[in-house]
Amino acid sequence: MFESGPDSTGSVVFIAGLLDGYHALPYLPLLSKALAEQLGFSLIQVMLSSSHMGYGTSSLQDDVKELDVLFTFLREERAKTRLFIIGHSTGCQDAISYAAYCMHRAAIQGIVLQGPVSDREFMASTVDMYGKYLRLAQRMINDGKGQELMVREVDIAPVTAYRFNSLASVGGDDDMFSSDIPFEKMQALFGQVKTPLIWVHSDKDEYIPDHINKAQLGSQLAAAAPSTRGSIVLPDANHAISDQLSQVRFCEVVVLFIRQVLEHVEQFERTQQQSFHGLSL
Template sequence: MGYGTSSIQEDVRELDILFTFLREERAKTRLFFIGHSTGCQDAISFASHGRNRAAVQGLVLQGPVSDREFMMSSLDEMYGKYIRLAQRMINDGKGQELMVREVDIAPVTAYRFNSLASVGGDDDMFSSDITFESMQATFGQVKAPLIMVHSGKDEYIPAHIDKERLISNLTNASPSSLGAVVLPDADHAISDLASQTIFCNAVVQFIRKVLITLEQEEKVQEQALGGLSL
């Protein structure tokens, strides 16, 4: 239930603790990050700002969707009411207090709702109306290779959204992107077995490709160092 009371910044802090443990206590040197749904925002933020971001060898973003556009579509006229309430609470210094119970997405603070639902909120990374330049500014900070995996029947993407254009923009705005994968029959959670199989295969192929590239780069560096020692 922490979904509505946390923040991207807090998630990054906790992920840094996890990555420190994995590196220092478990001697893991090559780590990959798979983010699902809101976890995609966490993945991008950690790869951009986390202290241990250099340990991330690759990112898989599965189901990167816009919370804002989904809320605008699903909440109808209540969307504006809740946004105004959240922003009023934040202006009154009550950003970390819970909003009214009727905001039925989980117990949610004013800050967290505003982050998810407002234009330019901390979580607003995958909306279709974000300018290409703004997307580049967000994803341009990520150095690790990444792929985005989209579901063709994602119920959290409103019907009026041009999915193909959105996928193209997100992919082209990410300088470290190795492409996009579209699962045509999958819902947001990839519930069907056939799509799960395709997804797992795509992840394995991505990891193999990244590791092969890393091994080749290491060999080149070793040869260069060997030449210098001579």
């Protein structure tokens, strides 16, 4: 992990997307500054085995196991008590998976999903011979070779049949944010998540096909997740939020979301204390 900002009990853990590593997103310096100055929080970037070129031989399950190691360390060794997650791109799948079934999910107070996109829909619209490769991956899985590498030309990184199928197939493990997922299936995907969520899409996201309405997709995803606290579309932003004005807006959204969650937690704790003191023993 790489931590910037004050030595604090409050931290935001940033989980990047495919091919990313430390400092992968242009808004991270501004975000680190905003968290430190306005909340007294630090920003933590994590390097997983799936970072950079490792995603093709990894999985969401591997990622969340490694995140369990990180959050165990943060809670037990660093005494962190206020923990939030920002997922970017495939980091959003990691964040949803972590909040659904992992060890420290109850300790995560809020999640920001920035750039939650469908790898399947993007690959189907851009990857040459997409159907051929998908059929190859499924044939390898059926033959018991899901963890073996596919042919070299499939991807820039070495990729197993399992991971390609996970990213590219309908209902694959990574297939969470596709626009054509039935609403009932979305509800099943996100219904296990009790952590407050906020969805942040970019209107100029180059990884979402042009025929998909970003605002409509964001609203649909948000409606399927009962713990959603908001959904916004940054009108001038691309997938990485490269323009400065959108970066400022995104940081404002993150800070406001964290403040609202913390205020709700503090209000709940005060109510519990008042109820306790009101009991006659």
